[in-house]
Amino acid sequence: MLISFTNSLSAAYQNGLYAKNLKTFLSYEAKIPEDQDGLPIPERVETLELKDVSFRYPEQDGEKQEKYALKHVSYTFYAGKRTALVGHNGSGKSTLIKLLMRLYDPTEGCILLNGIDIRKFNLQAYRSLIGTTFQDFELFSMSVVENVILQKLETEEQRERAINALRESGALEQMEHLEHGVDTILTREFDDNGAVLSGGQAQKVAVARSFAKDAPIVLLDEPSSALDPVAEYQMYETIMELCDAKKVGAEQQKKIAIIISHRLSSGAMADTICLMQEGEMKEKGTHLELMQKRGIYADMYLKQAESYLQDAAV
Numbered sequence: 001m002l003i004s005f006t007n008s009l010s011a012a013y014q015n016g017l018y019a020k021n022l023k024t025f026l027s028y029e030a031k032i033p034e035d036q037d038g039l040p041i042p043e044r045v046e047t048l049e050l051k052d053v054s055f056r057y058p059e060q061d062g063e064k065q066e067k068y069a070l071k072h073v074s075y076t077f078y079a080g081k082r083t084a085l086v087g088h089n090g091s092g093k094s095t096l097i098k099l100l101m102r103l104y105d106p107t108e109g110c111i112l113l114n115g116i117d118i119r120k121f122n123l124q125a126y127r128s129l130i131g132t133t134f135q136d137f138e139l140f141s142m143s144v145v146e147n148v149i150l151q152k153l154e155t156e157e158q159r160e161r162a163i164n165a166l167r168e169s170g171a172l173e174q175m176e177h178l179e180h181g182v183d184t185i186l187t188r189e190f191d192d193n194g195a196v197l198s199g200g201q202a203q204k205v206a207v208a209r210s211f212a213k214d215a216p217i218v219l220l221d222e223p224s225s226a227l228d229p230v231a232e233y234q235m236y237e238t239i240m241e242l243c244d245a246k247k248v249g250a251e252q253q254k255k256i257a258i259i260i261s262h263r264l265s266s267g268a269m270a271d272t273i274c275l276m277q278e279g280e281m282k283e284k285g286t287h288l289e290l291m292q293k294r295g296i297y298a299d300m301y302l303k304q305a306e307s308y309l310q311d312a313a314v
């Protein structure tokens with residue numbers, strides 16, 4: 001009892017610490033005006049291309065950022081392909097995701113959707129193509145289902161969609177065990193009646209958001225850092241399956257999936273792995289190709305595997 005209370009306490013504390021959901025994230029970070037016109041978005045997403053993209057964060061408190069967070073990155077993401085972005089902390093992975101979402105525009109170079117500069121599209125319409133889960137998401141004091149669809153529950157269809165998404169992210173069974181099942185109100189306050197989720201459960205609910213949106217572009221920035229390696233592996237397997245070109249019906253859009261993970265074993269499932277180092281995309285290829293190359297990725301992979309084996313032996 002004491003243990004489980006302490007666990008949920010620390011999880012709640014963590015969730016509070018990471019209390020930055022997309023909305024606050026957007027309002028703090030986005031430097032791009034929301035109310036622009038622009039081209040309508042294409043019916044099908046085929047490619048998302050970074051073309052010699054370099055990026056420096058805008059100046060803060062009058063202080064110019066000298067350092068480039070991204071340097072000459074060129075890469076094309078294809079519909080139906082799953083890409084894992086890996087690299088040490090500060091290597092530019094999250095920055096790349098922020099640029100793809102148009103929270104910022106590149107300092108140099110450009111990003112193209114189906115060959116068209118993303119700055120030409122209506123910003124809101126462009127962002128509607130993207131389902132994201134960030135490492136620092138926030139859950140709200142509303143029901144589990146509403147936390148997934150991110151609006152007040154109005155129709156049975158929305159409820160179905162949320163439940164399916166919870167099933168896909170692996171959260172459904174746990175949510176069904178809450179007092180009012182998926183209609184249980186979540187909270188971070190200790191003194192009211194809502195349920196407080198563990199860090200891992202909260203992450204699965206947050207990932208369900210990007211499934212419920214069913215967007216053609218899925219961007220996941222370390223969505224599983226609170227999960228243990230096995231749970232993370234399972235979550236990645238589901239994500240990979242959902243984005244798998246072979247498994248989507250003919251009328252459905254093949255997804256572009258970009259997933260950041262600090263555990264390389266999870267990224268190994270992706271079609272392509274891109275290794276970032278100090279703002280540059282240094283290596284790209286399948287897990288096998290990069291292992292055979294014996295470069296930075298192979299080195300990191302072997303070191304991580306070794307440290308997991310040591311942990312397991314303790």
Ligand code: ADP
Binds near residue numbers: 087089095096
């Ligand atoms: P990663 O996600 O790979 O850990 P990031 O993309 O977050 O790396 O960071 C890349 C670089 O950009 C780092 O040097 C980081 O300090 C810097 N950076 C990240 N966010 C900001 C920001 N909002 N303002 C200024 N610099 C930032």
Ligand code: MG
Binds near residue numbers: 093094095221
């Ligand atoms: Mg990051």
